[in-house]
Amino acid sequence: MIHYYVSFENPLTFYVQLHMTFEVPAAGPETVELQLPAWRPGRYELQNFAQKLQHVEVVDAASQEVLGVRKLTKDRWEVSGVQGRTVQVRYNFYAHQMDAGGSWLDETQLYLNPVQGFMYVEGRQHEPCQVQLQLPDGWQLACGLPQSGPNVLQAQSFDHLADSPLIASPTLQYRNYEVQGLPFYIWIQGECAPDWQRLVTDFRAFSAEQLALFGSFPAQDYHFLNQILPYKHYHGVEHLNSTVITLGPAELLMTEGLYKELLGVSCHELFHAWNIKSIRPAEMQPYDYSKENYFRTCFIAEGITTYYGEYLLARAQVRTAGQYFAELNTVLRKHYDDYGCYHLSLADASMDLWLDGYKPGIPDRKVSVYHKGALVALLLDLTLRRLSQHQRSLDDVMRRLWEEFGKTGIGYTEDDYGRIVMDVAGRDMTAYFDKFIYGTAPLEEPLDKALSFVGCTLRIEENMSVSEGLFGFRTVVKNERTEVTDILPGSPAAAAFTVDDEIVAVNGRRVDMNLQSLLSTSPEQHYEVSVFRQNRLLTVPLTAQEGQRFWQKITIEKLPEATAEQQASFKNWLKQEF
Structure with a gap:
């Protein structure tokens, strides 16, 4: 010992x-x-x-x-x-x-x-x-x-x-509850006043939904270790039979905004007790703590968990469909925040977590295994449901992974996951993997098609910001300086600006919190923009033309004309009325 x-x-x-x-x-x-x-x-x-x-x-x-x-x-x-x-x-x-x-x-x-x-x-x-x-x-x-x-x-x-x-x-607080005879503990460290009745009711509901999905639990008990802090914070980490969650500010714990975050991260981390702590990639059986443990399947470990972390709260009736869609729309916004999704596949992004996966990185280089991983999990779940008329779903894939690999302690491979998905689908799913896991194909059209099965649609709105929607660049004001932060490749701005340019004038007029209005004065949509670039003053032409634009918003919404069949399908998926 x-x-x-x-x-x-x-x-x-x-x-x-x-x-x-x-x-x-x-x-x-x-x-x-x-x-x-x-x-x-x-x-x-x-x-x-x-x-x-x-x-x-x-x-x-x-x-x-x-x-x-x-x-x-x-x-x-x-x-x-x-x-x-x-x-x-x-x-x-x-x-x-x-x-x-x-x-x-x-x-x-x-x-x-x-x-x-x-x-x-x-x-x-x-x-x-x-x-x-x-x-x-x-x-x-x-x-x-x-x-x-x-x-x-x-x-x-x-x-x-x-x-x-x-x-x-000396100031730890806790309550416990049981699901199927298994004890769960909610520990709270911090100066806050939890609504314990609401907490226990909601935690029991999503815990029961997860246990029903998998059928059994990897441990004999589970502990939510919460650090509720006096300042703004959000973080969670999964462990074998516990999670640590750091969240704040403490005085807002039971307000709708912060309580929503607590539920989301708690449901996400509990799902990890199965998915990554027990259902573990072969490359991590066992862990080697001395060096990188490269694996190409973090889109399963984190992407699928990100999908289920919010989805199961709706299935457990802890969140309304509207609240769930709000979280999905946040994932969509983060996914489409830049053009990295067109340059790096999910499988390669899994490897690159060890490179720069937790840093902003260079512009338009990479994709998030969390955000795109959740969207392709949603796409797969709805596709499996459509192919089988809800007789099979991503739930079946996760149960198979649990039975074959989680319970046995055998690590799974990429091929194992692909085999199980195709078995559950009952058809060849190579195109799904080639396009969305190993490729960089756009998600908009296939997501919209999959969502229509449950009476929903992917809505894309034009951006009303002139700089973003017309010219394809974003700015931030720092100490009264207007600086370029993001430029879409192929946009009009890409031919004029570079990141970190300080915009000082448009057509000779000083920029002072008025960039959008100054870029709306020319009927020809042509401007001479003065910038400081590396402390040198330059004037560059900026002209509206065909090119990439930042979308204002991409959202998942219910179809107003959804058929009775689509509405029934929605209820099958979300366990809520349309």
Whole structure:
């Protein structure tokens, strides 16, 4: 067994003291290697957690003799002279990152994501682990790991430990509920006044809808660990039998806007208990915490989960159809925010999460596995329903994945997913994959066709902003400076501007919060625009002509003339009246 001991001397410093102790048999190796994770499951980018460690030292636990340590990489250490010893590794961990994947220490709480700060012994990741926390009297502990004693946690392996965040605090609030005999816990840390009756009712409803979909649950219990913050924030991360959600501002928790976010992220993260934590890509069986774990199927892990996270709230009657469509329309807006969707496929975007998937990146380069992934999941669900007259759907695909791969612990491949989709469809679905998963074909026409089956349509409105709708560029005003932020390829603006141009005059008239009106003065729609580019003053021609434009809005709406058959189909899909 690997033992971890957690304490803190002065919470004002944000430093947590971590000890790891393990035995090396007399017949064991002379040297061992220690690895600190370089990334965390749920965010597929290297994060280099070793930069949070201070003063790493290794001693013989019995004699306190200092053992030889040599750093091999930025987050890997070799310890020599360990044969026949009880080895203790000691260091300080800086817990000063308050988000759903972070860790935090202050006078009011200890919040830890073990994957950030706990090392493992190479080759011994499958050994059981025990974590003992030294906490002040009166502090309560919330964690998905079982407790074997006061403030003592047990994990089956390092994977189990790394995927089990904890919050310890004297002010934790919680309520629990059951679905099919399974206990669910809603923990809240933060200065807020939850409407517990509403929370429990809504959480139970979407939990029951998910359990009904899959038929069984991957764990014996589940914990929603909520950090409700005094400032605006939104983040969630999935774990084996828990999730951490950071949300704020606290005083607005039960208002419609923020409560909507809480429900959405909670339903999304619970779905991950099946989809990615149990139904896991073959490339991640097991996780390798030392380097990138490339996989091409994040459109399944995150895209399908993004679709179901909002859709199931409507199916569970927690949200109205109108509220669900509002969330879908947000996904559409984000997807069409630039032209990256025409340059990178979903499969390649899955790989590129490790490159720049969580950063804005260069203009028009990439597509979101979350947003486009959700839209192609919607397209697939409605297509399967249309082909079978609602006898089969994306639900059947997810159940097959759960039965074949989630329950068995076998990782699935791209081919496995394609095979299951085609089995459920009862026909060749190669065109769907070639166009929308491995290609960059436009989604507008196929989405509109699929939506018509349930009495809906994809509505595209012209943009009434002159700069966006006529010329194809966006601006922002910073310190009274009007700067170009986005330019659509092939638009009139693409022949005149570059990103970061500061627009100072149009046809000789100063730009001062009046750009739209100045670009509406010429009947010929031709302007001489003065810009500062790299601190040089230039005047460039801008003329309206055929080219790309920013759409004002793309929305999913009900057809006013929907037939009785379409309305019945809508109810089959959403479990709500048309």
